Amino acid sequence: MANHLRLTHPDDTHRTLRSGLYWAGFALPQLWSVAHGLGRPWALSYLPYLVLRVGEGVVEHCQQPPLPTGNRCPDAASGLWLSVLVMQLPLMLVFGLRGNTWRVRQLQRGGYTCKPEVGDHGEAQA
Numbered sequence: 001m002a003n004h005l006r007l008t009h010p011d012d013t014h015r016t017l018r019s020g021l022y023w024a025g026f027a028l029p030q031l032w033s034v035a036h037g038l039g040r041p042w043a044l045s046y047l048p049y050l051v052l053r054v055g056e057g058v059v060e061h062c063q064q065p066p067l068p069t070g071n072r073c074p075d076a077a078s079g080l081w082l083s084v085l086v087m088q089l090p091l092m093l094v095f096g097l098r099g100n101t102w103r104v105r106q107l108q109r110g111g112y113t114c115k116p117e118v119g120d121h122g123e124a125q126a
Contacts (some may be wrong), residue, residue, distance in 0.1 A: 005104065007112035019100055026096030033095070038102055041095065048087040054062060055080040 004021040025032040033042035059080065104114070 005100075006115045007107050008115055009110070009112050013015070014085055015112060017100055017103055021096045022099035023096065025099035026092050029092055031086065033107065036103060038106065041102060045095065048084045048091065052080065055083070061077035076120070106119045 005017045005019060007015045007017065009015075022032070029045040030042065031047055033039075108114070
């Protein structure tokens, strides 16, 4: 059974967040961060995309005919996809594992306080 964290606002509204891996944050970090209004993680999630766009510009420039001076570009295309993959996978893991913490902090800044979720037998769960 998944552990839950209950957050209560002074106006008696409640939010319950599940602990553990956030699958939506793992699979789609850009959309997840926009949907929850997390600007800094959203900017961080677009770093691999920006690297890819700059790299595509370098590859396009390198495919042009060389200058008469013999100046040639190294083969940048082979390492481009690998570098983006190496950047994207850890970001996906960070969003999946730390997404809950970011959401709790965001809700606490909005006035919510943390309370343990009550189990089936009336005792508080840790």
